[in-house]
Amino acid sequence: MQPKPFRNPDGIINAVIRICGYSSILFVTLIFLFLMGEGLPALRVASLKELFGTTWYPNEAYYGILPLIFGSVLVTMGAMLVALPFGIATAVFISEVAPRWAKEFLKSLVEILAGIPSVVLGFIGILVVVPALRRLFDLPTGLTGFTGALLLGLIAIPTVVSIAEDALNTVPVSYRHASLALGATHWQTIWGVTVPAARSGILTALMLGVGRALGETMAVMMVTGNAPVMPGGLDALFQPVRTMTATIASEMGEVASGSAHYQVLFFIGVLLFLVSLLINVAASTVIFQRRGRSERVLS
């Protein structure tokens, strides 16, 4: 029998909870709409060709964002060259090799790192890393893409470690036992069986690490020297660069709302939003696929 409305004391609370449940869809939509609303008019002040030009000099209405994209890509790639080997090795050590106390110790340190605000890392970057690198490589300035990549690598490590470790933990223990029973050593089992079985999870770690590094703002802004120039050659890593995020953060405070410069900065925000959307949807697809497969295997 259908319960009458006044009989159900949960009616209101259930409705409230349902609305809250859908709030995240509302917020993503709002964010998208506001970014597009403020950013798309940029196409009226500059053509797509101009927007993807090679000169960023907003004072003279040069809105070429290619140098900024280049800066972001360069620093992110450098960061992943740091974060991937160190992060995955640490995850393998934590998950497969370390005794219990070392496991807890390393995990809590990585958790601490994840909790340290990026502005603090940027501060350490300016006061310690920048002067050290200038002396080490005999550079005119230590504020370079390389410095940013090093710090970003450190920032991306907690993401990489925790996701890669999760992936390794979900590999069924029977896989390892089978390999060990066949006479393989632990070391051979790790690299021949466990890590390959977790490869989709490790791919997720890579993607979300890239997302984390690409979106990072303060630390990069503080240590990369903020020079929006196109690279001359391979030594670009050791010259000042500027990322998309840093450009928004350092220039938005000075522009009049609704001006062309303001709209172009929002346009960069639209690009960042779309890239992070792409990365996260792709990463979650990988996760869902992995779930599907392990369910098939275990059933």
Next chain:
Amino acid sequence: MRSQRLLSPRQIQTAGFNLLRAVSLITVAPIVLMVIYIIINGLPALSLEFLFAYPADGMRAGGILPAIVGTLLLTIGTAVFAVPLGIAAGIYIAEYAPANRWTLLIHVAIINLAGIPSVVYGLFGLGLFVIFLRFGTSILAASLTLAIMTLPVIISTTEEALRSVPYAFRTVGLSLGATQWQTIRRVILPEAMPGILTGVILGLNRAAGETAPILFTGAAFFLPRLPHSPFDATMALPYHIFVISTQVPGMPPQIQYGTVLVLLIFVLGMNLAATVVRSRARARRQW
């Protein structure tokens, strides 16, 4: 064949394990060194005057009271908006949501919220709260921006904490005649509370340390008084650190390190609180 190998598999394993050990140590060493370095350099600056006085001499002297109070206010403001909404959303997903496309869409939305760069949240907050809703550069606008950024953390941890409560708890509640909400409120939520609390603390922790989202929504460069209303801008520790390490020439290093140490104590203290809540709940758990 075997005798021709340079090293036996056993030796390779020993070498490999040692390599992993070394790499793991190199990975975590900067964290330990950094924290120790900040403590050593910042500790001499900490005094009651530093914590409770206003900045003086263009921020080169005096204390950092407005920044400390500002960060506290922003964290509280974030909690006011994000905690109820996030927990309710987590309850919906874990307890109510049917397995259909809409629920999948909610999951995708949460994953995307978690991945959006913090500076993009800043742009969004500027567009929606500061300009469109006319809140101005204010504590309110900054708190709302930080709250939306914190939401995915709170939702996911709440969902996870609720799902870890055994299914039998629900059937028992319902079989005793309780409604679904009564069961959740009286049985499931209390069991899941430590997990939810851990997520809330970690989420707020992240909000407290963020700079980019408040840059154009509520942070003031220099404001030698405490804010009077939610519509005032405020100084905040993370932005203050950015200012005194890049924008003000001739800053005494002691004040810089002292400010960083205060933020670090704030953030690591919350981290520690989360760990304590989690481990105490684990020790007490009987199922």
